Amino acid sequence: MTLVEKILAKKAGKKVVRPDELVEVSVDRAMIHDALGAHTIAKFRELGVEKVWDSARIVVVLDHYVPNKDIDTAKKCLNIKKFVLEQGIENYYEVGKGGIAHQVLVEKGHVLPGTTLVGVDSHTTTSGVVGAFATGIGVDEMAVVFKTGRLWERVPGTIRINVEGKLLPPIMSKDLMLFILKRLGVSGALFKSLQYTGSTISQMSFESRMVLTNMAIESGATNGIIEPDQKVRDFLRARTNHSFELIQSDQDAEYAETLEFHADDIKEPMVAVPPKPSNAVGVTEVEGTRIDQAFIGSCTNGRLEDLRIAARILKGRKADKFTKVIVIPASQEVFKAALAEGLIATFVEAGAVVGPPTCGPCMEAHMGILGPGEVCISTANRNFQGRVGDATAKIYLASPATVAASALKGKISDPREFFREA
């Protein structure tokens, strides 16, 4: 069996599962955030159950609309806090204590290899980076998970994404993911799992791998997953007291499909042209496109290595006078590290606004909303029409290096010119 099949079999109490088989699995972790948490709680109350199945397995993170932007969002967050206190949920992250849910789940050691995680958010797939089955569900299902601790799932066949070779800076895992999506399309992996393998993945940093599992959902996949290795063990060692094993796919695992990629084939940084994450082109094809906003952050690319490469480009330079540059660390932990390294000072000096660790303008939630005809280049994961505001606004997706280079010039720019001397 493949890694995801082994996890689902174990959690369903079965020896073997096959692709497209229906199983009922136990849930190890369940996450709600402020965008859909109050709705989940209302549905849970409708079920007429007093107590959740296991308060220790629930993680609550406020990340979309915090600090609250209006009375509606404040009311919903109050409802969530009340529920957390009433149910005795320990894993609660108020704004200023956590950050973006997908980052917090991994950072705080809440997700372990070989386990199952569900969240009321499609980018819950991110946690597959530790070798877990992690996926998104709606609020009615989450209410039932809160009651029963169980979830039905259609076992996804595994598409193996095998990548060989070395990515040369400033080409990042984001460029690789956009390159993969170009081939896979936005529906290429419906009801399938993406498992990333190969030398590029094993050499890649843990943070870079998170970009791949995060954006697996953009291909329509049920989840994204990577076999846990020593990097995962090292990352989790300081973050959890729980033991875990580095579960791997069987040698004779059957894959629905294997797609081969080579790092050398990515000739230049990639940019996904609106309105689909799969519309990837080389940066030189869209170079010079005027922008109004540049956003570095999100659960896709708001981690320390992302801020480091952006700061390397922005250091000692000024962002374009007419471009709104927004930098948002993915978590308090990332924020603290970036402060200590002087990255935050670099951003402020360059004329960027640095926001509190939240989702920011990844979606039309809180801040950085786009007006009619505005153009944004973003390190986030979706560029659907109207995703971050007015339906006539345009969103280009790129790596933190490409977004930082673009911020300087007020137009889409190739970051390679900042790396030539190196």
Next chain:
Amino acid sequence: MELKGRVWKFGKDVDTDELFAGRFIMGGDETSKSQYQEFIARSGLSDVGHRENVPRDFLTKVEKGDIIVAEENFGIGSSRQQAAETLKFKGVQAVVADSIHRIFFRNFWNLGCPAMDLPGISAEFETGHEIVINLRRGTIKNLNTGKEFEFRLIIPSWFIDMVEAGGLIPYHKSLKS
């Protein structure tokens, strides 16, 4: 269980931001059913005038019992259940598509509204056609052309009971612990 209705033909890759924009997610009082339903129904597909994959007059002319027949990848994107709820509260009773995104598929069924994927089905329908879906037999019929198609869904055995109960929450309430 048989569903009969008038067809609205949608294009491909209808995404959840399109079905229900982020700016409305925190709107609506989830503790008041009637107020919530009215808000969700009103707020969906708000930017449809800018879209090519939804018929222009869908918002003004959709009626209770209508059925969407869409091209591939219906409901791609977010887990926001409002994307499914807004269609239900506008009156849509079922979605048939060449393919359907996993989260939307689950969300729509959980509201008591069937979603069926069958590659190539969208080519067999136009807006205004009459469609009949037999859930237990697994058939879709176009009453205008007389053609009938078989589908095979990968869903739990209790899903049709759930639809008859009115959705996941009422179904669970009806279960004796």
